[in-house]
Amino acid sequence: MIEIYNTLTRQKEKFETSTPGQVNMYVCGPTTYNYIHLGNARPIVVFDTVRRYLLNKGYQVTYIQNFTDVDDKIIKRAIEEGEQPLVLAEKYIKEYFKDADALNVKRADKHPKVSEHMPEIIELIKELIKNGYAYEVEGNVFFDVRKFEGYGKLSGRDLDEMQAGARVEVNEIKKDPMDFALWKKAKHGEPSWPSPWGEGRPGWHIECSAMALKYLGAGFDIHGGGYDLVFPHHENEIAQSEAVVQEDFAKYWMHNGFITINKEKMSKSLGNFFLVREILDKFPGEVVRFYLLSTHYRSPLDFDNEKLEASQRGLERLKNCYNLLAEASGSSEESIEASEVEKQFEDQLVHLDKSFEEAMDDDFNTALATAVWFDLAKEINVYFKDKQNDNATASAANLQRAKDLFNTFNQVLGVFKADQTTGNILMEEKDSGDDELVDQLIQLVAGIRQQARKKKDWDTADSIRDGLKELGITLQDTPQGVKWKR
RNA sequence: GGCGACGUAGCCAAGUGGCUAAGGCGGAGGACUGCAAAUCCUUUAUUCCCCGGUUCAAAUCCGGGCGUCGCCUCCA
Incomplete structure (x- = not known):
């Protein structure tokens, strides 16, 4: 039984899907105005792993991850590069997939883009205006936060206390400083789409509501993203979605912790970020992924080269073990008598299988799961040692069991590239030529x-x-x- | 100011009431080896930031303190 920490309730909850055997999940994807940095990579890898584990548990999973391809930052960057905003966005979507592939991240079932969902977005805004949750001012549309009773329930804030903080943009045309834009009136030269309120483009939050509702419907199972999206992005998504559907938007809200540099959040504004591809120049994708999974997803993860090097050495250990396993398969025996060594080994494999599942069931504790993986490697190495000492041949059946388990761990954590159909790990395929x-x-x-x-x-x-x-x-x-x- | 997270060995990191405090990296010693590599064995936290308290029992719960970080503004 899986337990998931739900940001909404601030506790671990039993995971129960709304449709038995089926999981619908939505993860906020990147705004594509640049190559992704390590901080962007964490949720991508984390939720890919969540998805993999759910699949491993036998669920059908529908996984949606959007691209925000209409946004202020894209427009700004496009002007700098003398490029059309949508062309620029498209370019970085392509680049995104290169990085994601290197990190062994599977494609979502659908990667919807904002630019391709204007009708749905406009429809949703119309609905909000009709319900009295939104209002138009001079070609802009705002969400009226005071109208939505549960506003603040995800991030645990109170509207009045937030006012006291006073770090809110002053904007006379809004009824309340906390009201947020659903539709922004176009300025000259900006990309825009026609709407009942004139030419403009959607606000940041409405896109995710529109696309999640379109592909998954209200009350879907898991909504994920980085912790910094809790407020305001996800809070606003909840408000605008639930104001329309009048039921829970999503059930489990999952948020990953930050990547830090010298314990400070990696962010573009601080300028302390590393692009994924810069790191990939120095380390294989499998190392980066393994490192990202070496800590529980909700904890902060500090980054530096030494830590990646430590991950790389650890991974080397797993790799050596798998190579040993692969080589030994050739010289194993089908019918081997059930010696004490064989029996113990088999018991251990059963036990490790269970431990791994327990770790992942507990809010996707990949740090514990990787420890189990190391334990597996140890058991396998000891098994070979014992066999060698006894001058005996390995049992084909047990070897296969060990290999299957190793491959299963890898399928869930997605560290090593594996054969799509068999799940067998592919070790450094020699890439042809010379x-x-x-x-x-x-x-x-x-x-x-x-x-x-x-x-x-x-x-x-x-x-x-x-x-x-x-x-x-x-x-x-x-x-x-x-x-x-x- | 409001809200929240965290502080476990040289480093990274699980564990959140009860067997010997996982695992990885690094270090030390040993086995194997011509020497290595890989692997195995032993070892590396009598103690979990500090001080009180609750309890038969606390790293784990409560109170206080110190320290670090995050969100409240675009951010994964």
């Missing part, structure tokens, strides 16, 4: 080194090994012969 030649050359050099070793010419053997190491090729002498990896 790699075959490289293979042969290494075989040749390694062969020469072996001859030197036979003659106990350690100097030659070691200098070959050291030389290859400098080229990024690691040689290992094992009882089964020489192994190498790049």
Whole structure:
């Protein structure tokens, strides 16, 4: 049974879908005016993992993630780059997918864009005006927060207390300073769409309401995003949606914590952000993803290169283990007697399977889940050790069990690239071309080194090994012969 | 000012009332190896920011203090 921390109720709740076996979830996607930074990547990876786990549990999942392609920041950036705003937005949507792919994030079932949902947005605003929750002033439409009784219920705020804070934009045409724009009148040269209130474009929040309601309907199961969206974005989404549908907009509200740099929030205004692709220049996507999942999603996560390096080394350990598993499959035996070692190993696998599920069931505790993954690697390594000590062959059945479990963990956490249909992890596929030649050359050099070793010419053997190491090729002498990896 | 989160080993990080305080990185020692690598074994927090309190029992609950951070304005 899954428990999810719900921002709305400020506690963990049992997860119950409105339709048995079916999960509808909506995650706020990026405003595409630039390449995404690490802070943007966190929710993308976190909710991709949530989705993967729900699928693993047997749910049907409909996953919607929008792109905000109509926005002030896009317009500003477009002017700077001498580009049409929508063209610019489209460009960064393409770039977004490159980063998302590198992080092994699956495509949403639908990636709706604001620019393609003007009729739905306008319809929703019309409805709000009709219900008396919104009002028009000089071509602008505002949501009347005082009319919506539950305003503040998500973020735990009180309208009057917020006024006291006084950090609210003064705008004489609004009835209340906290009223927010549903429709903005177009200024000269800005992209605009016709509406009953004249040429203009939607406010920031209404898009998500319109698209979520269109694709998922009211009362969908999970709405996710970064913690900084709680207020005002999600608060406003709730207000404007529920004012129309007159029922709960979404049931479980999930928010991920921030990425920090020296404990300070990574943000564009502070200028302390790192683009995902800058990081991908230095580290593989799998390392970045693994690092993002090494902490519980609601906790802050501090970023620096040393932490990624630590993640990389940890991941190396898992990788070595899987390689061992893959190699051993070839020399295993079908019918092996049920020795104590086999039995214990099998029991451990069952136990680890359960532990992993318990961890993920508990509000998607990926930090605990990865610990279970390391435990699995340890068990597998010990198993091989025991087998070697007994001079015995591994059991094909148990090896397969271990491999299946390893692949399952990976399917949920999505760290290593895997075969779409089998779920088998794909280790460094050699990408064609001259790699075959490289293979042969290494075989040749390694062969020469072996001859030197036979003659106990350690100097030659070691200098070959050291030389290859400098080229990024690691040689290992094992009882089964020489192994190498790049 | 309002609201909220956090403070666990050298670093990262689980655990939120009761077995020996997970796991990873790093360090130390050992096994294996010609030497390595990989792997395994042992070790690295008598204690969870501090002070009180509740309890048979607290890292975990309560009160106070100190410190760090976030939201309240565009932000994932």
